[in-house]
Amino acid sequence: xxxxxxxxxxxxxQADLKSIFTADPDRLSxxxxxxxxxxxxxxxxxxxxxxxxAYLTLAQERDFTGWREALFAGKxxxxxxxxAAEHPAERGEGNADSVARARMFHARMRALIDAVEAEAxxxxxxxxxIGIGGSALGPDLIVDALGGDGLRYDVAIVSxxxxxxxxxxxxxxxxxxxxxxxASKTFTTTETMLNAASAINWMVEAGVDDPYGRVxxxxxxPDKAMEWGxxxxxxxxxxxxxxxxxxxxxSIGFPAALALGWDAFESLLEGAAAMDRHFRLxxxxxxxxxxxxxxxQYYTRIMxxxxxALFAYDERxxxxxxxxxxxxxxxxxxxxxxxxxxxxxxxxPITWGGVGTDAQHAVFQLLHQGTVLAPVEFVASIDxxxxxxxxxxxxxxxxxxxxxxxxxxxxxxxxxxxxAYPGNRPSTTILLDDVTPESLGALIAFYEHRTFANAxxxxxxxxxxxxxxxxxxxxxxxxxxxxxxxxxxxxxLIDIALGGG
Numbered sequence: 001x002x003x004x005x006x007x008x009x010x011x012x013x014q015a016d017l018k019s020i021f022t023a024d025p026d027r028l029s030x031x032x033x034x035x036x037x038x039x040x041x042x043x044x045x046x047x048x049x050x051x052x053x054a055y056l057t058l059a060q061e062r063d064f065t066g067w068r069e070a071l072f073a074g075k076x077x078x079x080x081x082x083x084a085a086e087h088p089a090e091r092g093e094g095n096a097d098s099v100a101r102a103r104m105f106h107a108r109m110r111a112l113i114d115a116v117e118a119e120a121x122x123x124x125x126x127x128x129x130i131g132i133g134g135s136a137l138g139p140d141l142i143v144d145a146l147g148g149d150g151l152r153y154d155v156a157i158v159s160x161x162x163x164x165x166x167x168x169x170x171x172x173x174x175x176x177x178x179x180x181x182x183a184s185k186t187f188t189t190t191e192t193m194l195n196a197a198s199a200i201n202w203m204v205e206a207g208v209d210d211p212y213g214r215v216x217x218x219x220x221x222p223d224k225a226m227e228w229g230x231x232x233x234x235x236x237x238x239x240x241x242x243x244x245x246x247x248x249x250x251s252i253g254f255p256a257a258l259a260l261g262w263d264a265f266e267s268l269l270e271g272a273a274a275m276d277r278h279f280r281l282x283x284x285x286x287x288x289x290x291x292x293x294x295x296x297q298y299y300t301r302i303m304x305x306x307x308x309a310l311f312a313y314d315e316r317x318x319x320x321x322x323x324x325x326x327x328x329x330x331x332x333x334x335x336x337x338x339x340x341x342x343x344x345x346x347x348x349p350i351t352w353g354g355v356g357t358d359a360q361h362a363v364f365q366l367l368h369q370g371t372v373l374a375p376v377e378f379v380a381s382i383d384x385x386x387x388x389x390x391x392x393x394x395x396x397x398x399x400x401x402x403x404x405x406x407x408x409x410x411x412x413x414x415x416x417x418x419x420a421y422p423g424n425r426p427s428t429t430i431l432l433d434d435v436t437p438e439s440l441g442a443l444i445a446f447y448e449h450r451t452f453a454n455a456x457x458x459x460x461x462x463x464x465x466x467x468x469x470x471x472x473x474x475x476x477x478x479x480x481x482x483x484x485x486x487x488x489x490x491x492x493l494i495d496i497a498l499g500g501g
Contacts, residue, residue: 003058005054006301009051012051015048016424017044017045018408018409021043027043030049030285035274035442036278037271037432037436038442038443039432040288040428042428044407044428052291055294055457059290064284067452072094072095074094074097074098085463086239087250090106093280102238108236110262113254113258116179122214124177124179125153126177128178130159130182130183130195130196133244133245134244135183136157136183137245137322138253138323139255141248141320141322142256145440146256146268146440153179157255158195160191161191170199175208176208179214180216181216181217181254185219185238185240185247187217187219187225196215216236217230218252219236220242222235236254238250249269249272268438270441271439271440273441274441275289276449289449290453292450293457296375297457297458299375300345304346305349306372307351307374308328308377309353309367310324310379311359311403313400317379321351321354323444324353331465332455332458333347333467334347334348334460334461347460356396356399356400369422376404376427378429378430379430380396380397380429381431381435384396407425407426408427409421
């Protein structure tokens with residue numbers, strides 16, 4: 001049953017976006033916010049002053065302030081697992097003891113990076129990073145977005161257990177000058193450990209002396225890493241209270257810190273810390289992650305939108321949609337509250353997206369004229385990040401801004417309905433000054449806190465992910481016992497493809 005605040009939100013009229021702008025000529029002053037190197041523009045959403053007031057009441061009703069304080073105090077906000085969620089401590093914001101522990105772990109990582117740079121492990125030219133989920137998506141995004149032609153080492157990040165992925169990576173590298181980084185919070189992740197074994201075999205077959213001496217373990221379970229064969233001096237721990245999809249700030253970010261340089265990694269942390277401070281200290285009406293969550297809640301719960309589209313109008317950010325798919329859907333793809341009761345409405349929408357301008361020629365037909373309403377988020381950078389003719393970047397940004405204008409405005413065409421555009425389709429624009437370690441750190445932290453704010457407004461726990469376990473459990477059962485007791489379809493597939501298991 002809806003709470004009083006939710007009921008009040010549902011009763012508010014749904015205005016057309018064009019009429020909202022007509023009635024509110026000063027709209028930009030209240031629905032555009034600049035925080036550090038990022039400008040957030042929610043003016044093309046259906047948020048109004050009345051909706052903001054109603055959502056602020058909902059935030060009070062859900063004790064948003066209390067949950068935010070608990071997050072930064074290192075209290076067990078992950079109630080189903082009895083853990084804190086201390087990724088902000090990795091950036092220097094949070095419980096003092098946790099911040100001190102994170103700094104100690106960072107110092108250990110810095111020392112190992114210094115040793116690699118000094119060739120204490122031999123000449124290293126390549127980094128083979130093996131992980132999956134948050135242990136791969138974060139480092140992949142950071143290295144791809146910030147590396148360009150300035151990477152100090154060749155980096156390959158392998159997550160898929162498909163052997164083709166591993167083959168493609170190792171075929172690029174010389175095993176005698178490769179460092180293997182194994183990223184696994186538990187150091188038991190099936191896909192990661194199988195890939196790690198294949199990487200060791202590759203080195204053995206190439207005649208590398210002491211292959212295990214070329215391995216660095218990034219884990220919250222250092223004992224497991226040492227049992228596997230990694231020397232304690234090359235184990236980089238991080239705290240058990242740092243969740244996988246929130247872990248790129250910890251030793252999971254080792255390949256990025258090594259390939260980009262420690263100064264870049266520190267700037268990434270500081271950019272995120274600045275967003276932490278903004279989220280923790282700013283009043284609700286000026287709080288970027290909270291305002292974004294209000295818009296998310298309106299489109300999911302009031303307008304029934306089942307998806308949210310994100311388009312990076314910058315090639316450097318092409319992996320951002322994939323990163324956010326895990327962050328948002330693994331965090332808030334839940335159907336029960338913190339107390340185990342059924343939720344009172346929709347939770348996370350499906351996050352999807354791509355890169356502009358490619359996406360304009362692939363999926364924007366549906367966004368402009370289809371029957372599915374999907375709020376759109378555009379992310380772009382004022383600085384181009386390349387030295388080609390400025391006409392390239394001007395065309396890119398013009399297209400980005402034009403898409404948002406077209407989604408809002410639409411176009412009537414009574415004589416030719418196939419060429420009519422309904423308009424009244426919402427979009428948000430996030431405009432960075434440039435794609436730098438600082439701005440990217442702030443952007444990712446913004447999305448983390450937005451995800452948390454959404455969870456608080458819905459009363460769910462965004463820090464567990466039990467939904468990923470059942471399929472993996474069944475896979476282990478099939479490996480051990482074969483096709484027994486499954487549905488006829490599954491049994492037939494196993495028989496045809498695997499010869500009965």
